[in-house]
Amino acid sequence: MKKQETAAKTTAQIFRDNICTLFNLLNLLIAISLIVVHAWSNLFFILVVAMNTIIGIAQELKAKRLIEKLTLLSQPNACVERNGEALSIPIAEVQEQDILLLESGNQICADAVVTSGGIEVNESLLTGESDAIFKKEGDSLLSGSSVISGTCKAQVLRVGSDSYASKLTKEAKKTKAMHSELVGSMRKVTRLTSFCIVPLGILLFLQALLFRDSSLYDAVVGTSAGLLGMLPKGLYLLISISLAAGIITLSKKNVLVQDFYSLENLAHVDVLCLDKTGTLTEGKMQVENAVLFPETDKALFQEWIGNFLTHTQDNNATFQAMHGYFSGMDTLSVTEQIPFSSERKWSAVTFSGVGTFVVGAPEKLCPDTTLPELLEYQRTGKRVLLAGITRQTVQKDQPLPAVQLLAMIVLTDPLRANAARTIADFQREGVSVKLISGDNPVTASAIAQQAGILHGERWVDMRVIDESEIDAAAQQYTVFGRVTPQQKRQLIQAFHRQKHTVAMTGDGVNDLLALKEADCSISVGQGSDAARQTAQLVLLDSDFAVLKDVLLEGRRVVHNVTRSAGVFFIKTLYSVLLCAICLLTNTPFPFVPIQITLVDLIIEGYPSFFLSFLPDSRPVRTRFLPEAIRRAAPNSIAIGVCFLFYLLLHVMGLFSLSGEQTQANALLFLLIGTVGLLGVFKMCQPFTKIKAFFAVTSAAGFYAAIALCLWLQDHLLHLDILHLAVPTSTTLLFFVLLAILAVLTEQILSRTVFRRKETAGAAAFQIDESGDT
Structure with a gap:
């Protein structure tokens, strides 16, 4: 038996992604440089980097184990025939030469050849085209395609890399590149930092040696501190931990997360597209009534529909409901059959000597007639099929000939529990809900209104909409009926062109193209094999209400990481700024690595890590990198202004150049810590008890750590831990003055140049879609 693969990272990938990073490489090179000059006390940052890496690996491994457990629940079995007996076995146990028993909704798990019967398949996961392809005896079946209609037996040709894992997790997802604004932004930061760090490091080092005649020790230590300050070391860890924590939380609610970054994508969603049958409704069809037309002979109708149900290859929820209502018969000889498909409807x-018995959508069987009683049923949200008979030839790729109508078959499909409440929750969160269904638009609109979808009365029959009108329809309507699989994808694309982020829920083969096109794709555990394996998120219990939890987890990750990045980037920005000023003024970088490490630990790491788990359900209206820089830039510039003021004091002879155990170093170190803490307090707004606790303890921890190190240096260990001089009263006075200058500068910049600007488009869409709310 082969081990089932999942969409989660492998253990090797987790170790590689956490260890083999550019940031870790730069940290290692800096550590080697410090080892060369025996700057042992400044190597503490390596322990911090190692601790970050270990925590990140442990959290991802925990998430991986949960994903694998849930994947076992989600993975479909294959039905095979062995020794004349039908068996349901795990897909990993399918062997070459096995006979697959395929029916509508199945995912084809291995390359095979049809040996008997006939099916229509959808190869959209492989080709991107949704057209149904008929496969008869002798035709090849490709792993990764799906059965739309019909039944057949097929002999397996190839397994292994061509079966389940390869075709589903690779083919279904390789056509859509991983999209993560957080990771993409961090890659930009990494590239920019790498671009700056090498030339700045070389210039700082050479300047110290050649222009200031510094010792090799001082040149290496000063340069290393400047470069370490540029690296937001814990931010990658924070993103990974936040996402992994979200996955762990959702896994406990039986939500299978098959794409690590889908939580983040869902946080940005402002349009949620729902399929009706099986997603918004339970998919548990029941025949409520069969209304015969006046000319219909009841006995003949019972015989015809009984034989029809006995011989049809269809087995979806609608036909299962009819099997439960009508009695099967086997009194007529069948000459031909055409299975149902979402395209034909x-x-x-065909019965010998009788004609062709047809069951389908009203607009297919009587396209030119509107039946008043049929509309009444549809307006109450019920599905209505027509049954009829014709003696003319029926072809599957041609419109139906004239059909004598025999009966209306009325079916009910109840809303999922909590569906209305969940939709109301989404709409309160500023998410516009759209219903996209292959069902009759009147029926779909009635269901939408029952579920509380805002503007559910705005429906359109997509049969009358051509491709050039898709964009206008997407903007004008809420309910879309009689939608083809291709049109579902086109609607998603239209929402994208209107600058919306779209989530799509679906449970059938006809939803595959739309699921792949959506920013976040969601299926239910009761959905088809193909839909479950294509979706980024699978609600294993088919509990629609848990979808709100997924949205809130995504928002928590994005908001908390963005706020924390505003603190991390303060050090990155002021390090680059101070390095540039030092180069231009031939001034040594004012700090040493151990001092930068203390800032990393207490000001950046401690509050950010714990606050990242706090809930935050606000809609995401900003982009990660611009918002993080907007938050950080005022503080960083304030430090730059104060550093220039310090240089002026140096020129006036009030302070010497900064270095280990100097008053200038003590002054500036207290200053960057205080301005960094100002960023922490900004991150914690609006204050709650827990946020206030971490803000206060960060501040207390920073100043207490300085006091403790100085006390240990003078009274106990006599170790120069922070390489910091005890500040004099004069130094403390100037520190207070510079801190006031920094606060004023930060406030002026925050209220003017870096004032927050709301995203007008998102706000306007929310108002338009939510009416008086």
């Missing part, structure tokens, strides 16, 4: 069986 009808099914037919």
Whole structure:
């Protein structure tokens, strides 16, 4: 038996992604430089980097184990025939030469050849085209395609890399590149930092040696501190931990997360597209009534529909409901049958000497007639099929000929529990809900209104909409009926062109193209094999209400990481700024690595890590990198202004150049810590008890750590831990003055140049879609 693969990272990938990073390489090179000059006390940052890496690996491994457990629940079995007996076995146990028993909704798990029967398949996961392809005896079946209609037996040709894992997790997802604004932004930061760090490091080092006649020790230590300050070391860890924590939380609610970054994508969603049957409704069809037309002979109808149900290959929820209502018969000889498909919207069986019995959508069986009683049923949200008979030839790729109508078959499909409440929750969160269904638009609109979808009365029959009108329809309507699989994808694309972030829920083969096109794709555990394996998120319990939890987890990750990045980037920006000023003024970088490490630990790491788990359900209206820089830039510039003021004091003879155990170093170190803490307090707004606790303890921890190190240096260990001089009263006075200058500068910049600007488009869409709310 082969081990089932999952969409989660492998253990090797987790170790590689956490260890083999550019940031770790730069940290290692800096550590080697410090080892060369025996700057042992300044190597503490390596322990911090190692601790970050270990925590990140442990959290991802925990998430991986949960994903694997849930994947076992989600993975479909294959039905095979061995020794004349039908068996349901795990897909990993399918062997070459096995006979697959395939029916509508199945995912084809291995390359095979049809040996008997006939099916229509959808190869959209492989080709991107949704057209149904008929496969008869002798035709090849490709792993990764899906059965739309019909039944057949097929002999397996190839397994292994061509079966389940390869075709589903690779083919279904390789056509859509991983999209993560957080990771993409961090890659930009990494590239920019790498671009700056090498030339700045070389210039700082050479300047110290050649222009200031510094010792090799001082040149290496000063340069290393400047370069370490540029690296937001814990931010990658924070993103990974936040996402992994979200995955762990959702896994406990039986939500299978098959794409690590889908939580983040869902946080940005402002349009949620729902399929009706099986997603918004339970998919548990029941025949409520069969209304015969006046000319219909009841006995003949019972015989015809009984034989139809006995011989049809269809087995979806609608036909299962009819099997439960009508009695099967086997009194007529079948000459041909055409199974149901979402494109045709009808099914037919031809009986010798009788004609062709057809069951399907009303607009297919009587396209030119509107039946008043049928509309009444549809307006109450019920599905209505027509049954009829014709003696003319019926072809599956041609419109139906004239059909004598025999009966209306009325079916009910109840809303999922909590569906209305969940939709109301989404709409309160500023998410516009759209219903996209292959069902009749009147029926779909009635269901939408029952579920509380805002503007659910705005429906359109997509049969009358051509491709050039898709964009206008997407903007004008809420309910879209009689939608083809291709049109579902086109609607998603239209929302994208209107600058919306779209989530799509679906449970059938006809939803595959739309699921792949959406920013975040969601399926239910009761959905088809193909839909479950294509979706980024699978609600294993088919509990629609848990979807709100997924949205809130995504928002928590994005908001908390963005706020924390505003603190991390303060050090990155002021390090680059101070390095540039030092180069231009031939001034040594004012700090040493151990001092930068203390800032990393207490000001950046401690509050950010714990606050990242706090809930935050606000809609995401900003982009990560611009918002993080907007938050950090005022503080960084304030430090730059104060550093220039310090240089002026140096020129006036009030302070010497900064270095180990100097008053200038003590002054500036207290200053960057204080301005960094100002960023922490900004991150914690609006204050709650827990946020206030971490803000206060960060501040207390920073100043207490300085006091403790100085006390240990003078009274106990006599170790120069921070390489910091005890500040004099004069130094403390100037520190207070510079701190006031920094606060004023930060406030002026925050309220003017870096004032927050709301995203007008998102706000306008929310107002338009939510009416008076």
